[in-house]
Amino acid sequence: MRIVIVEDEAAIREGMVKLLHQINPQYEVVGKAVDGQSGYELIRSVRPDLIIVDIRMPDMNGLAMIRKLQEEQVRCKVLVISAYSEFEYAREAIELGIINYLLKPLKISELKKALDKVDQEIRRDQHKEYGFSLENIFMGCINGQLKPDAYFHEQTREKYGFTVQEPAELFMVWLGNGYEAQKETAKGLLEHVADHTVKFAANIRELKGWEMLLMILYRQSGGESQLTYFEKSVVPMLCDNLKKPVVCVWRRIEQLLDMSRVLQEMRKDLEWNLCSPDRTLIYREAIQKQQIVPIKYPLELEDRAKRALREKNWEELVLCYERLYEYLVQETHLPSQIKESLIRFNWSLVSSQKEKKEESELHIQKILQRIASADTWSQIKQGMVEFMGILDYSEPKLEEPSVSDLIHRAKVLIRKYYNQGITLEETARKLFVSEEYLSAQFKKETGNTFTETVRKYRIKKVKELLVETHLKMNQIAELAGYSDPKYMSRVFKEEVGMLPTEYRKEVQ
Incomplete structure (x- = not known):
């Protein structure tokens, strides 16, 4: 107060x-x-x-x-x-x-x-002032901003017959890129379900940012779960009346106040759609019962795809992808492993070609990031079609053959972005590997650390600018990726043995 x-x-x-x-x-x-x-x-x-x-x-x-x-x-x-x-x-x-x-x-x-x-x-x-409206109560639970006290619980129980401390069940319907076109139809179907039962009360919320509808089941008769009813009746009804994609996720929560945290977990559970047949209700108990099998990466199929790419045999390449999809769904694998395998497969094809042009490389990075966050096979295949459309735009490979594809790509990124403050963390993220692994491999294959390599490119750029231009030290520092010209001078002296101004006088 x-x-x-x-x-x-x-x-x-x-x-x-x-x-x-x-x-x-x-x-x-x-x-x-x-x-x-x-x-x-x-x-x-x-x-x-x-x-x-x-x-x-x-x-x-x-x-x-x-x-x-x-x-x-x-x-x-x-x-x-x-x-x-x-x-x-x-x-x-x-x-x-x-x-x-x-x-x-x-x-x-x-x-x-x-x-x-x-x-x-x-x-x-x-x-x-808050109004005690159901809309405000449930939105407060969804965004985690509701801070109720005893008086609040007393009023909600008196007015609506429940409190936000009571258990509830959540039914999430994800519509993906069909959200805007189908949300009204889906909402009408869910309202029909709610209107024809006395076993629970329901509130339906639109979560536009997540492209989904959320049905909150509360004030349940005798605390009876509606999981079986939704799995056997509601999910098939939705799938019969809506166009794909339709993915349904279910969770029971101990109290409505837990909703914000649980919704984040349900959003993550969406990716289990990659391991599930169509018309499946995804819920935690079913996920925990699945027998997860580690993926054995299909090296033979990867070699076949590389050969098809070299020969520009696009029909064969598409067939390789179809075989890869079939292989990944033959048994139950972790969704993250499925996506990691797809990303690795794609990187192997990029690496088998000559180095990509800068505009294509950025495009490829965005495609692979979308695959990493995909929840459906349609999202993945859409990315694959886009990916194959840019595979044959290439440029000569300039790196020595003794360097692995990973380190080659890392050095290409350094050459392009050394003057923009590129870091080991950023490079590892772009290459879909850990910082520790990239750092170790870089030192092993080049004899220098990542930081040392970036510094050599910058010093080389400083030398060129000192000799070929009449720019001031602060201008040279900015063009070489240094925010402080004094720090640039100190690093330059450590590397070259003299200050930049001394170097300029000596070579001119």
């Missing part, structure tokens, strides 16, 4: 600050004023939850200050503390709607009781 104290006696004013903190450390005194006029200006500025005010003060008394604030629609709770018990003051306070009125000298128990009462009034006002 944010509080402003308006009191002309300094001892009482400062004593009140200490007393409030002792009563409740959560109380925050956001301002103090010595008279009604300065209090009025302070309150208009900070808009506290509560004003603790004396009545008799210079310039403007406490009640006049409150009246002026009310005329300007500045709404705050008010606790009047006065040494005067005249009826006229009490009557005027009542007219202003002030029901909290304490007489000096204060008793701590009375002050604490009055503050508790104000705190409850503020909470009730906040809840009324």
Whole structure:
């Protein structure tokens, strides 16, 4: 609770600050004023939850200050503390709607009781403003911003017959790129399900950013789960009436307040669609029962695809991809392993060609990132078609044959981006390997660390600019990827044995 104290006696004013903190450390005194006029200006500025005010003060008394604030629609709770018990003051306070009125000298128990009462009034006002609508309650659970108290639970139970502390079940319908076209139809089907049952109440929310609808099942009769009903009846009905993609995910939660966290987990469970037949309801218990088989990477198929690519035999290459898809779904594998195998397969084809042009390389990176986050085979195959469409745009390979494809690609990235602050972390991410593995392989194959290699390219660029231009040191530093020309000079001296200015004089 944010509080402003308006009191002309300094001892009482400062004593009140200490007393409030002792009563409740959560109380925050956001301002103090010595008279009604300065209090009025302070309150208009900070808009506290509560004003603790004396009545008799210079310039403007406490009640006049409150009246002026009310005329300007500045709404705050008010606790009047006065040494005067005249009826006229009490009557005027009542007219202003002030029901909290304490007489000096204060008793701590009375002050604490009055503050508790104000705190409850503020909470009730906040809840009324919130509206207690089902839409606000469920959206608060979805975004994790709902912070209910006992009064909130009391009101939701009285008004709607449940509280957000009770268990519920969630049914998620993901529509992918067909979301906008099909959401109204899907919503109508789910509303039909909700309207024709007495076993639960339901609330249907649109999650546009995730391209899905969420059906929240609450106030369930006897706590009976609806999993079997949705798996056997609702999912087939949706699949019969909607175009693909339609992926359905189910979870039971211990309380509605857990919804934000659980939705993130359900979003991740979507990828199990890659391992499941069509019209399957994905839920945690079924996932845990699956017998996961590690993938044995199909090297023979990879070699066959490389040969088809070299020979520009596109029909054979497409056939290789079809065989790869079939192989990956013959047994149950982790979705992450399926996508990792696809990415590795694609990188092997890129690596078997000559180095890609810069514009194609960026495109390839984006395609592989989409595959890494794919939830359906249609998303993956769409990426594959796009991927094959750019495979034959190539340029001569400049790296030595003794360097592996991975390190070759890393050195190409360094050459292109050394002056843009490229890092080991960023390079590893682009190549879909760990930082540790790339660092070890780089040192093993080149004899230099990644950082040392970047530095050599930068020093080479500095030398060229020193010799071929009349640019200033700060301009050269920027073009070579250094943010500080002094640091550039220090590194240059370590590498070359002299400062850049000395080097320029010597070679000219």
